[in-house]
Amino acid sequence: VNVVGLIARKRDGETLAQTEIEFLINGYAEDRIPDYQMSALAMAILLRGMSAQETAHLTRAMLATGTTLEWTDVNEPIVDKHSTGGVGDKISIILSPLLACCGLRVPMISGRGLGPTGGTLDKLESIAGFRTDLSLDEIQHVIRDVGCVITGASAEIAPADKRLYALRDVTATVESIPLITASILSKKLSEGLDALVLDVKFGTGAFMQNYDQAKLLARSLVDVADSMGVKTTALLTDMNQPLGIACGNANEILESIDVLSGSGPADVRALTLRLAGELLISCKVCSEMTAAIRLAAAKIDSGEALKKFRAMVRAQGGDLDRICKPVTGHVLVANRQGYIARIDTRKLGMAIIELGGGRKQLADEVDFSVGLDMLVRVGDPITSDQQLLQVYCEQGIDQALEAMLRSAIEIGDAPVSPLKLIHETIQN
Ligand code: URA
Numbered sequence: 001v002n003v004v005g006l007i008a009r010k011r012d013g014e015t016l017a018q019t020e021i022e023f024l025i026n027g028y029a030e031d032r033i034p035d036y037q038m039s040a041l042a043m044a045i046l047l048r049g050m051s052a053q054e055t056a057h058l059t060r061a062m063l064a065t066g067t068t069l070e071w072t073d074v075n076e077p078i079v080d081k082h083s084t085g086g087v088g089d090k091i092s093i094i095l096s097p098l099l100a101c102c103g104l105r106v107p108m109i110s111g112r113g114l115g116p117t118g119g120t121l122d123k124l125e126s127i128a129g130f131r132t133d134l135s136l137d138e139i140q141h142v143i144r145d146v147g148c149v150i151t152g153a154s155a156e157i158a159p160a161d162k163r164l165y166a167l168r169d170v171t172a173t174v175e176s177i178p179l180i181t182a183s184i185l186s187k188k189l190s191e192g193l194d195a196l197v198l199d200v201k202f203g204t205g206a207f208m209q210n211y212d213q214a215k216l217l218a219r220s221l222v223d224v225a226d227s228m229g230v231k232t233t234a235l236l237t238d239m240n241q242p243l244g245i246a247c248g249n250a251n252e253i254l255e256s257i258d259v260l261s262g263s264g265p266a267d268v269r270a271l272t273l274r275l276a277g278e279l280l281i282s283c284k285v286c287s288e289m290t291a292a293i294r295l296a297a298a299k300i301d302s303g304e305a306l307k308k309f310r311a312m313v314r315a316q317g318g319d320l321d322r323i324c325k326p327v328t329g330h331v332l333v334a335n336r337q338g339y340i341a342r343i344d345t346r347k348l349g350m351a352i353i354e355l356g357g358g359r360k361q362l363a364d365e366v367d368f369s370v371g372l373d374m375l376v377r378v379g380d381p382i383t384s385d386q387q388l389l390q391v392y393c394e395q396g397i398d399q400a401l402e403a404m405l406r407s408a409i410e411i412g413d414a415p416v417s418p419l420k421l422i423h424e425t426i427q428n
Contacts, residue, residue: 003027003037010044018057025061029160035167042164042173050178056224058178062186065160067136069107069192074143076105077283081275082188083199084207084217085117087349088242088374091199092120092150093256094272097308100147101299102280107143107191108150109157113358113366116205116349118252121152122358126250126368130318142315149312158186177213181220185228195231195282197275198222200426203240205345211236211423218426226428231282234426237271238419241343241378244268248357248371250324251392257320260306267421273297274422324368329393332405337384340376341412348372348408354401355393369394372405379418382411 001023010016016024024041027033050058071078079099083089096106110132112119121132134142134151142149153162161183168174168183188196198221201207202214218234225232244265246255258264259272277292286292299305313320352358357370373390376382388409391397397405 003033007037007040007044010041010048013048015051016054016057021054021057022061022064025058025065025160028163029065038164038167039171039173042168042171042176042179045178046173046176052220052223052227055178055181055220056227058182059185059189059224060228062158062160062164062182063189066158066190067156068190069136069139071105071192074105076103076147077194077285078192079104079106079195079197079279079283080108080188080191080193081197081199081279082184084201084214085114086201086239086243087116087118087205087345088244088247088252089118089199089201090120090123090244090246090252090256090268091272091275093123093253093309094259094268094305095275096148096150097260097312098272098276098296098299098305099279100312101304101308102276102295103285104279104283105143106148107139108148109153109187109191110150111152113353115207116346116353117207118247118249118349118352118358120150122366122368123249123252124150124318125366126253126324127313127318127320128322128324130313131316134316142312146308146311146315148308149316151316153187157190161186177217177220180217181224184221185225189225189228189230193230195279196225197278197282198232198234199237199271199275200234201237201239203238203345204343205242205349206239215424215426222426222428232427233278233282235274235278235422236424236426238421238423239345240419242345242348242374243271245373245375246371247348247374248326248352248392249366249368251326251371251373253323254326257306257309260300260309261303262301269300271421278425326369326371326392327394328390329396330391330402331387332389332391332402334382334384334386334388334411336411337382338411338413339416340378340380340382340409341414341416342410343378344408344410347404348374351401351404351408354404355391355397376409377418379416381415
């Protein structure tokens with residue numbers, strides 16, 4: 001098979017066969033196809049797209065370059081959630097132990113911050129000792145002992161994606177729905193899942209800002225995962241304001257513990273319960289959403305979910321009594337009265353990075369104590385001296401950062417409706 005010929009066929013909008021896609025992905029994973037040819041192919045895919053079937057072949061080929069976890073002696077359903085990422089999105093930290101309490105098993109492979117969106121692994125590392133580099137054997141052990149685990153992708157998990165993602169990042173080929181679908185699912189499906197729920201976000205703080213694009217991505221993810229035998233549901237959720245109050249690392253862990261304790265922001269609790277409900281229905285633990293949400297809520301309100309979280313943290317080497325402390329550095333106060341008209345959530349995420357709470361370069365160290373508490377929401381009426389944001393940053397903030405934060409929160413004169421969080425459910 002001629003690599004140049006295959007690139008040319010995709011460039012000309014033709015459909016590639018399963019064997020051709022496997023040849024390209026295996027060749028890349030085994031170093032027979034160089035980065036420059038894979039870059040050209042990625043750009044051809046970005047410009048010409050792929051059919052649902054080609055995307056499924058691509059996902060399968062990428063998954064097959066690594067290991068898929070096997071759960072032969074585990075009787076409970078194996079499930080996971082993936083979020084396309086947002087600011088203040090700490091749902092995984094609450095949902096994993098909650099699902100384990102409901103009789104499901106959750107071998108969650110998670111990621112680090114990407115652009116303005118935070119990363120679950122970074123947040124968890126604000127707990128002293130917490131390990132996010134578990135081996136596949138260790139994942140198996142924690143699932144058997146505790147029922148849930150949250151760790152990073154080891155070298156055995158979809159190695160083709162690791163290389164291809166890094167290449168896409170520097171060749172302007174990240175924004176392709178077939179490539180994103182194969183990238184996300186080749187990692188998630190390596191967990192050996194029975195069911196998956198996806199939180200696909202749209203809005204100012206989301207990877208896919210545009211609603212229609214987010215919906216196309218959700219549809220592609222659901223179709224491909226279903227075609228590979230994993231019952232999948234996607235929710236389209238609003239990221240035009242942070243999720244909950246806390247945005248950062250340590251402060252998000254503290255807020256997660258609040259939600260696991262039965263308090264915390266209502267939007268975080270509601271979305272967690274709904275995502276849990278989708279999986280409980282997919283796995284036939286419950287037959288309808290009201291009962292599923294009631295079951296999950298009872299596991300939080302009885303204290304079981306928090307106990308499970310403590311057990312997971314302990315199993316991964318963490319000490320919940322030693323969480324990095326967020327230090328108050330500055331409070332941003334409104335300079336006029338009115339209504340919160342719009343929040344540029346992306347700018348808030350970028351401000352956290354600017355303060356050291358995220359990475360500008362891969363090798364940067366994260367300051368887990370840095371973060372923001374968002375004290376207002378879109379539609380809130382506010383007075384001229386009302387607190388808008390609490391900034392956690394030991395050294396305080398400079399004028400440029402204050403201006404950046406201020407410009408992220410638009411105050412208008414006219415009343416504005418509050419934002420709806422969950423917009424649509426996509427499933428087959
Ligand atoms: N997240 C991923 O894992 N892959 C993508 O391509 C985009 C977001």
